[in-house]
Amino acid sequence: MTFFDAPKSPKRRRFAGWIAFGVASIVAVGLLVVPTGFVIERPGQVFNVMGQIDGTQVISSAEVETFESESRFDVTTVSLLGNRESTPSWVQVLYAWADPDQVVLPLDEIFPPSFTAEQFRAESSLQMEVSQQDAIAVALKKLGYEVPRALYVNTVLEGTPSSGILIAGDLITSAGGVPVDTFDAFKAQIQLAKDSALSIEVIRDGQKTSLLVTPSLRDETWVIGSTIGYTYNFPFELDLQLGDVGGPSGGLIFSLGVLDALTEGSLAGSAHVAGTGTIDPDGNVGPIGGIALKMLGAKQAGAELFLAPEANCQEAIDKIPSNLTVVSVRDLTEALEKIELFANGEQLPAMQCNN
Template sequence: MSRRTATLVVSGLLLLALACAVLFAPVPYAELSPGPTYNTLGDEGGRPVIEISGHETYPTSGHLNMTTVSVTNKSYDMPLLDALAGWVKGDADVVLKKSLYPDDKSAAEVERENAEEFSSSQEHAKVAAFAALKIPIEKQVIVSTVAKDAPALGKLHAGDIILAVDGAPIGRTEDVAGAITKHKAGESVTLTVDPADARGTRRDVQVVTGRAEDDGRALVGITPGILPKFPFKVEIHLEDVGGPSAGMMFALGIVDKLSPGDLTGGKFVAGTGTIDDAGKVGAIGGIQMKTIGARRQGAKYFLTPKANCAAAAQTRPGGLTLVQVETLDDALKALETIRTGQGTLTECHA
């Protein structure tokens, strides 16, 4: 072998080794792919996804599937080759890892936040569904948070129901601050609570007020919130799911089970979207992956938040109708059109 040939061979091998090293080098990206879907009208793990007790329920048919996105975990070091493949594939999305897992949060913290958002979405779904059905709900004022180093720290806890302040009944969140600020900083205030860890009891808690830095008003360092008190039990059973994006589909499932007839007419409908107590549907992430996952499971219609419509329409899977919704009422009207075949659906367009 001549020196020139040997040089070319060695150079080629070095170039190949370098290319392999680059292609398998880790990059700070994560991959999103279509996750499983769950029929909110069906069962999962041997239990109804939505279980209602203490009130009459009605038979349902068809599907109202909530959708999910599968995400690579924080510890996964994605090779450049996999990232390039993900960018090319039509059924995956590659994004910066820090957009999913912020540097200042551990994987456990992100998971806990997702679980809290999922739990909160269920409560909003119940409130919105009950409002749509005109079922009255009592609202209780609770301790939502206790500030670090606050006068109330260790005395009041998140979830405590605030029944009265200095003997005056509390009916609204603003009543709490109004009663406390009647005191001067340094004075003692008495809060009557039903403790989160001992429901059904009544306890008087005395707190010496602190002073607000901005205007010197008295405070105890809590943020009041609202806890709905439902007239009967609605439980949602799903594990290993996080985030707030199933809210609308949970609300629809609750409405369907509590209403005569059925919402879908036996059709396969999927969807996504956050929901608030007033029934407003909000945008979510990973819309393209959710529409792909829904179509793979057999969905023919996909209820899509208005803010996600344009992005969803750009990669709409064949055979899937994307229906635009802004509120729970929009979704219910769309289901009536799907069920009866009468009327016109507001579809998403790129």
């Protein structure tokens, strides 16, 4: 005798179909709305510092003559999708994982748990402001100007060690008994003090004052709860306008742009140069994040030469886009030398990294 399964009734088939549809819908909604814990980096916009943004010249001055240039110097950026308040969806994360032109990173790596998106933007804006001031100072010193510099308190956060002790506008002259005129030197004294009272000498309303601030520990770093900026005594006012761009990585390109704007002729001839890298008050070029994405953004914008910090060489060397000449530079002087060679049509050696 042969037995056969009884056929499922249309009602049972419809019921199973609805269950499958419901499960698929829940999964789809989850992929769209469940927080991921990641952010996505992509190539961002590029900005020619020798040009205009929204009709305003990026580099200008009402006090000194500036010159037009045929050269193009692009600041490169990374576009960031997501923050602590709103992460990208799982659909976006899965797509980005499969796309070589995007990078998926853990949320905490970009936004420390103690930072809100507003605090991140504020710090990024301050970094850009400091970077621009350093870039102008380095360029002016290259042109032979004297440029005195001092640290100052930009803001004091409520409920932090500095609250009620430091005030915005204080000029910082020393910390821990050591003269300081760079943020790194000041930060180093804070780390040395740890949880002991740190003596900070400031000039307030023209008077020297000694204050005691006890740092607190945040994310393995000792902090005092103040944002610190540079103030320079420039020989004339120079305005740098780059819209809503933050971070310090445009320093090198800003210095090159200022040099080009303040001298007749075109620093790189008619070449299209892009690059990235911080610049310190002595003209040294420092490392940045997102080098591969910035090179890709430069290539997409039509750049011919890309200046990369030497400290990023190992990260960059295997990710250089085709038909883009990439060179590593240690400081402003080396950047100028390699730009001159390129502008004169000389073949630059292939990028090599020092071990």
